Amino acid sequence: MSKIAEMKRKRVDAPKLITFLVVLALYVGVFILEQTVPQTSMLFTVLKKGATYALVAVSMNLCNGFTGIFSLGQAGFMLIGAYTYAILTIPTESRGVVYQYFNGGLVQFALPVVPAMIAAGVAALFFAFLIGLPVLRLKSDYLAIATLGFAEIIRAVLQWNTLGPLTNGSNILRMYPTFNSFNIVRPDGSTLYLSTTVCMLMAGVCIALIVLLIHSTYGRGMRAIKDDEIAAEAMGINLAYHKRLSFCVSSFFAGVGGAMLAMYQNTVQAKSFTTAMTYEILLIVVIGGIGSVTGSCLSSFLFVACSEWWLRFLDEKQMIGTWEVPLLRNGFRLVVFSVIIMIVVLFFRRGIMGTKELPDLFRRRTREAIK
Amino acid sequence: MSETPRNVLHIDHLTMQFGGVVAVNDLCLDINEGEIVALIGPNGAGKTTVFNAVTGVYEPTNGEISLFGKPVIRNHPQGKMKKEYLGTLGDKYLSAPLTHTPDELTKLGVARTFQNIRLFSGMTVFENVLTAQHLRRTSNVFTALFHLNRAEDHRMRIKTMDLLETVGLGDLKDEMATALPYGKQRLLEIVRALATGPKLLLLDEPAAGMNPQETEELGVFIRKIRKDFGLTIFIIEHHMNLVMDISDRIYVIDFGKWIADGVPEEIQNNEAVINAYLGGDEE
Structure with a gap:
């Protein structure tokens, strides 16, 4: 009985508070950096793309890591999200230029950014629901192949010329609001840079929603399905409903992530949303730890930083004194990258975080302190 | 009778x-x-x-x-x-x-236990029992997502603790379910089944x-x-x-x-x- 009383008393525990403060400090840090470091720095590229990938990776983790649905359709849902966002937000005056081969296109209105992002998510969710009806009956590998196939089909369909008035065929979509639209020019001519902060805030809000879902009673149902489908069903958890819920929510946020990617890239074209993109995200999830939101976030920033920034030097000729380092040439970065991945898969199979989350890191320390 | x-x-x-x-x-x-x-x-x-x-x-x-x-x-x-x-x-x-x-x-x-134990291996003892009450929820996805179902959630937690205390698993509530000794795992399976509110x-x-x-x-x-x-x-x-x-x-x-x-x-x-x-x- 004493334990129940204890449970009633304890509302906010320290590790959660520390986590909140850490995240807050991170955002403040990004905001300050953005005002002081030149905008052309690689840092902001990495932060923006990293935040976008973090959101998509977490959404994939919800499906693959927390519910045990091995879905590989992420690029497809991102594509739907990116296109929905771009199509709905291109300013009406720019449509004639963008849709130059299709007489300005079908859509003749423009939505503000946030409603368009939500629409991007809803569009992805709608397709996920339809695809989920047949596909979620499949298990493991078969489900992966089916969702992968779906992503490929979507990519092909969106490039179809007949859909041109809507999707601009295989031509790029551009001139829609990007993250740079969030920078505010003050009356005195100086600029308040907000693009990276806003990008990270968007990703942060979405990831927070996913975390809330995971920690809700529905999230527990999903984790039960991952651990043991038969036992979960015997405990009254409706498999079809919870799998569909997880799949649709995951796709919704992949769609939002796609919209963010479109904003990051400034232009969007269906052919860049390849299977390789899904694999990149899968890689992030695996490196971060399947079943850890923190892991997915960390590894997505690490991944993006490595591929876009830190390992760039491997692609160029490097001299140490007068000695030319052998092997370094265009493409060598990818070789090193593959080796790193193999090392992770062979020796750190549980990823950076395993199934731990940020609060657990502080928790372990406090528990040891008690002992 | x-x-x-x-x-x-x-x-x-x-x-x-x-x-x-x-x-x-x-x-x-x-x-x-x-x-x-x-x-x-x-x-x-x-x-x-x-x-x-x-x-x-x-x-x-x-x-x-x-x-x-x-x-x-x-x-x-x-x-x-x-x-x-x-x-x-x-x-x-x-x-x-x-x-x-x-x-x-x-x-x-109708609730059941399994011949070869089927606990939720990725969860603690407490979560195993808590998850089994999911089916008696009254909250929908949105109220649960924004944690507006505090009263219900709290009731579930109290019931979980009650059940665990009655079988003497209260002290082990934060252990991983699969880390328990065999006999206790069997007991936990019964408790989990009871948490679904069976007749x-x-x-x-x-x-x-x-x-x-x-x-x-x-x-x-x-x-x-x-x-x-x-x-x-x-x-x-x-x-x-x-x-x-x-x-x-x-x-x-x-x-x-x-x-x-x-x-x-x-x-x-x-x-x-x-x-x-x-x-x-x-x-």
Whole structure:
């Protein structure tokens, strides 16, 4: 009985508070950096793309890591999200230029950014629901192949010329609001840079929603399905409903992530949303730890930083004194990258975080302190 | 006891055929409210298959299962099975087949444990029991997402703690479920089943792997939960001492077929039962 009383008393525990403060400090840090470091720095590229990938990776983790649905359709849902966002937000005056081969296109209105992002998510969710009806009956590998196939089909369909008035065929979509639209020019001519902060805030809000879902009673149902489908069903958890819920929510946020990617890239074209993109995200999830939101976030920033920034030097000729380092040439970065991945898969199979989350890191320390 | 005990589980001419193997053949069984009924039989007699049919995991080949006086599962050989059917055809069920998924049956009030323990391995002891209350939720996705269902969530947590304390697992609540010793894992499975709010509890070999003392404690525990939770219990067990001790009635099957039923004394002296066990290879 004493334990129940204890449970009633304890509302906010320290590790959660520390986590909140850490995240807050991170955002403040990004905001300050953005005002002081030149905008052309690689840092902001990495932060923006990293935040976008973090959101998509977490959404994939919800499906693959927390519910045990091995879905590989992420690029497809991102594509739907990116296109929905771009199509709905291109300013009406720019449509004639963008849709130059299709007489300005079908859509003749423009939505503000946030409603368009939500629409991007809803569009992805709608397709996920339809695809989920047949596909979620499949298990493991078969489900992966089916969702992968779906992503490929979507990519092909969106490039179809007949859909041109809507999707601009295989031509790029551009001139829609990007993250740079969030920078505010003050009356005195100086600029308040907000693009990276806003990008990270968007990703942060979405990831927070996913975390809330995971920690809700529905999230527990999903984790039960991952651990043991038969036992979960015997405990009254409706498999079809919870799998569909997880799949649709995951796709919704992949769609939002796609919209963010479109904003990051400034232009969007269906052919860049390849299977390789899904694999990149899968890689992030695996490196971060399947079943850890923190892991997915960390590894997505690490991944993006490595591929876009830190390992760039491997692609160029490097001299140490007068000695030319052998092997370094265009493409060598990818070789090193593959080796790193193999090392992770062979020796750190549980990823950076395993199934731990940020609060657990502080928790372990406090528990040891008690002992 | 009341004059006419309410029927909880009624199995009518149940047959389960897998390919050419008839795992359960024409089994009829009745369990009334408040009873502890055991299902025994030599290894491979089809006991767990009966459980799986009752909980909706398998679709029976023939027969009808009623829960709390209402038919929930009904089938008769159809299609290809019509020709291949090897079981005894009791009454032919001409009415439409009826199915329920396991989770629907659990919602109706049937909970079970598994012969080979199936705890949620990625969760703590506490979460295992908490998750089992998910089916009695009143919140929808949105209220749950924004944690607006605090009262309900709190009630679930209190109930979880209550349940864990009654079986003495309260101190282990933050351990991973799979880190518990074997006997405690079995206990946790029962607690998890209780958390779904059942009226009928199916226990599949709860004493497997337990030592004599633990088995005896389990017997006391099963009686206690029947009383405290107003349960009807259907149990598969190999420990004869436990079965004879706690059961009100016993059904014996062999090769999927009914061979005897009655109170423990009758079963102990039943020739067919003795033959089934001695004619087999053990006990």
